[in-house]
Amino acid sequence: MLGLIGKKMGMTQVFDETGRLTPVSVIAVAPNTVVGLRTTDKDGYQAVVLGVKEMKAKHVSKPYAGQFPEGITPKKVIREMRDFSAPVEVGQALDVTLFEKTRYVDVVANSKGKGFQGVIKRWGFGGGRNTHGSKFHREPGGTGMSTYPHHTFKNRKLPGHMGNARVTVQNLKVIKIDVENGYMLVRGAIPGPRNCMVIVSAAVKKAK
Secondary structure, three states, X not given: OOEEEEEEEEEEEEEOOOOOEEEEXXXXXXXXXEEEEEOHXXXXXXXXXXXXXXXXXXXXXXXXXXXXXXXXXXXXXXEXXXXXXXXXXXXXXXXXXHHOOOOEEEEEEEOOOOEEEOHHHHHOOOOOOOOOOOOOOOOOOOOOOOOOOOOOOOOOOOOEEEOOOEXXXXXXXXXXXXXXXXXXXXXXXXXXXXXXXXXXXXXXXXXX
């Protein structure tokens, strides 16, 4: 498995040689610093710890700074990539060239938060008529049993918090890799708002 931490820049469109339009998401991949290695003997599993965004010294507490080796400045965002297939060393910087031979990727991010929403926006309920006197417009309707037992079963679709959840979009085709500027263009949309942090990894289900 190969993976890096990136930032969602937004969406645009590109044209191929035949003039066909392809909507793409632009992911900026700054150099990821290897800040640690997890081994089977010591930790029980194999993983590579990557970090991006250097922090100012006044914003770093001693316990937080203690997890970074000597010579590596503390990073604001750190993530573990399990079963990393490329050989790396602590202190090494990884950039977008890691995906030059990868055709499909999976992207993980937190979706846009939409706050507390009703059943129509959250679950797509149809609601009732908007005519005068209907008394049933955007309500969820009955939630319990009409007979014994008189209670609401679990997993009933009700109003509640919507969005701001971990979402994985799989099998996105890599359209272009701009090594000079550190950008990756993938076909289709990825979760999260602009400038959010995303995790890009080689596709698990579609290697070719």
